[in-house]
Amino acid sequence: MFTRRTLGTTAIALVLLPGAALSQDDQSIIVQSTTSTANSGLYDYLLPMFEEESGIEVNVVAVGTGQAIQNARNCDGDLLLVHAKPAEEQFVSDGMGTERTDLMYNDFVIVGPADDPAGVSGMSDAQEALSQIASEEATFASRGDDSGTHKKEMSLWEGTDVTPTDASGEWYREAGSGMGATLNTGIGMGAYVMTDRATWISFENKQDYEILVEGDEDLYNQYGVIPVNPEECPSVNIDGAQAFADWLLSDAGQQAIAEYEVDGQQLFFPNAPGFEG
Secondary structure (H helix, E strand, C coil): CCCCCCCCCCCCEEECCCCCCCCCCCCEEEEEEEHHHHHCCHHHHHHHHHHHHHCCEEEEEEECHHHHHHHHHCCCCCEEEECCHHHHHHHHHCCCECCCEEEEEEEEEEEEECCCCCCCCCCCCHHHHHHHHHHCCCCEEECCCCCHHHHHHHHHHHCCCCCHHHHECCCEEECCCCHHHHHHHHHHCCCEEEEEHHHHHHCCCCCCEEEEECCCHHHEEEEEEEEECCCCCCCCCHHHHHHHHHHHHCHHHHHHHHHCEECCEECCEECCCCCCC
């Protein structure tokens, strides 16, 4: 058993720098994070900068936001970096986190096949597009995993007259997997998929898929960073966690986030308090 904190669930995927390993010393931290930030390649870009400057090794556990928060509640990590603000605020309110701070944002989009069987291409109202997909009973692939993306999707359905889970296994398919895997599943069955833009830009198996719905303010996707409270989790490396949080929120960290691009496209937009870019 890993004595500092347990990491043994099959849903967890570790994203480690070459040569990195889980360690109990004060020069390493565990970040519970989302699959979207990992899939985008952001950590591969950021972590060498921070590690060189601080000497602190960062080990990222990449799962859906709901699972990441639960892992942190179980004291299985030092820092949270996720994207479901109400759940994050509840985590802090429950005393599990010291403070939540806005870090960066992008947006969600709905992608689908070029032939667009539900006719939603060009729509900017996400709820109207979802209603139309449902009315046509066009296949929609949901993450179905309590991730930040799934939470956002379900909040959008709540504003329609459709309960998609009533059609579970019919036109509504719940993948129960990360963003990249859900995109692969959805494309394989010709389904519409809601995804964060960063994962979509980085995703290589697009085939004939396109962004069909975008631009709705309800598709805004905010990320936050939260050190785990050592009063609730005494084994937490709070100094290391706070050092990484402070670096991410600093001008240097924010500028690094702003400069990360894939195919000439910026994936995340830093918005820490006081950062003016």
